[in-house]
Amino acid sequence: MNMQVTNVIAPAQPKSLAETGLNTVMMRDVVLKTIFRMNIDQASEIARQICLPIGLTQELIDLCRSQRLLEATGTLHANSGGEMGYQLTDAGKARALDALAQSEYYGAMPVPLEMYREQVKKQSIRNIQMTRQQLTGAMGHLILPDELLDHLGPAVGSGRSILMYGPPGNGKSSISNGIRDALGDKIYVPRAIEYAGQVITVYDPIVHSAAQSFEDDPTSLRRSSGRFDTRYVLCERPTVITGGELSLDMLDLTYNPTARTYTGSLQLKATGGVFIIDDLGRQAEPPQKIVNRWIVPLEESRDILALQSGEKFEVPFDTLVIFSTNFHPNDIFDKAALRRIFFKIKIDGPNQENFLKIFAMVAKKKKMPLDEKALLHLLKVKYPTINNEYANYQPVFLIDQMISICNFEGIPYQMTPELIDRAWANMFVKEEKIVH
Known part of the structure; x- marks a missing residue:
């Protein structure tokens, strides 16, 4: 099932600071904040936390030293291959606190939105080849009529949008989960993305199940994680399932005013995977309003999000959206909304x-x-x-x-x-x- 993993082109590890796509001041500040908040003092540990290769991390450390923000402690750590220790100078602490006052974000370097957009194209859900065998394999525990699979297969393979409707208790939710299981390959999810100097965290352990993490051994000549940019995490295609609790503000960025940081919206976290809206018609918002929110993303493969400042920007929208309802579609949508949902599949009771x-x-x-x-x-x-x-x-x-x-x-x-x-x-x- 997971043989498809090779189909997705991994994001290449940056070979220079310029290749990260980030400006040097931002990277320097992330290094200072990470050292300050995590109380770490070795280049290998700093590299692991900021998710950059050791060579580039050392360049950032040297930059901080040249600006008298970091100094060598003069102690070599015997237990770590004789690595040099570093500590923040008073000026470095002041700079770290100043940077933290602007944004509490530290740790993994973000991926610029433009670079992330390229990665999304390489691993698009629309590139998936869905076979009947894969779908029946994932639905094996369900007894479904053949004609239902005839409709479902092309719908999933298109990676567009599906509306499943029919009386309650006939497995619409189980079928949605089966579709998710049938996808079976892996994609690269950024820990965070950067737009206009703002960092938005994307990787979420609740939504994303990491396939495996490659840890670098700084003393080893052959680095395992050299295979891809570790600012990303290799994950199963994500699935977000929402039901009656879904509200429209969940589809916006979440801003934490205390930490001055952003968290990705639900559908941003679902990029490259499946977004299931179960029990449509049970939410506080009318179904028509919920579907209206998806019209631009479904038609144009892009979503529009807003920063605290009110500035709007585009993010890629590459998600298979599954709407599931116990109501007849004509009772909850107008014709324009129905036209925009690519596949409508009735899930009926068994004979x-x-x-x-x-x-x-x-x-x-x-x-x-x-x-x-x-x-x-x-x-x-x-x-x-x-x-x-x-x-x-x-x-x-x-x-x-x-x-x-x-x-x-x-x-x-x-x-x-x-x-x-x-x-x-x-x-x-x-x-x-x-x-x-």
């Missing part, structure tokens, strides 16, 4: 045959023996009362209910018409007027 397959599969998994009499009672007596409308969630629900009853009664797991009746009673609430 009787697929319902039985799911029921048998769940029963086997949960060690519940099947009983013909109980199944006939379910299909011939119970389902006609709800117009034989089957849903994917029902087998799990009914079997879990019967397991709970058996555990309570102290009897072995079994299926009987009477247990089916007791389980069924919990699946639906009887229509009645409650007198207050």
Whole structure:
């Protein structure tokens, strides 16, 4: 599954300070802030924290020394290959505090927005070749009709936008997760990006699962991390899943006024991956308003974000957006919004045959023996009362209910018409007027 990793071109490690794309004063200040905040004193440790090769880090240290902001401590660390120690001078501390007053950001050097834009193109979600085998492999635990996969495959392969709609409890969320699993390759996510001197953190351990981190051994001649610019982290394609809690301000940069730092918006963190908006229509904002926010990104592959100053700037938008709703699309969108969503796929309940397959599969998994009499009672007596409308969630629900009853009664797991009746009673609430 992860054989595709070689398809993505890694960002090359910068060979000179100019190749980082950052100005020297900014890099110098990040070095001073990092030394001050992390209390580190060796070039190899500084290099690891600022994510630059040791040679470039040494150049920045020498620059700080020439400006009398850093001085050598004169002590060689025996345990680290006889490395020289460095400390901030009084002027260096004053400069670090001054820089921290402007922005608390320290650590990994950011990647300039322009350079990041180039990397996004190299690893675009639209470059993914999605095969039927990959999709069925990721959806193996779901019993889906063939025609659904016929629609899903091209939709995922396009890397555009998908609207899944249909009655609740039929696995729209599970299918969204299956799509994510089917992607299967890795991309490079910047720890932070820089625009107009402002640093915006992007890498987020909650959203991004790092594939592996390459640590440099400063004493080794062959550096493992020389393979790519370590200002990036090699990650699985990211997935952001939001539901009823989604509000429009989550799609803006977050500014921390105390630290004077920015954190990337949810969809910026999802770049190169999947953004799932589950339960559309349950948010505080109307669905039409939420979709309107995505119109420019979906049509033009770019998003517009704003800094505290009000200055607006463009970031790449390279994300497969999946909207999932229990409402009919015509009830929540106008025609213009619907036209902009590339694929509309109805996820319906299973037919009787697929319902039985799911029921048998769940029963086997949960060690519940099947009983013909109980199944006939379910299909011939119970389902006609709800117009034989089957849903994917029902087998799990009914079997879990019967397991709970058996555990309570102290009897072995079994299926009987009477247990089916007791389980069924919990699946639906009887229509009645409650007198207050």
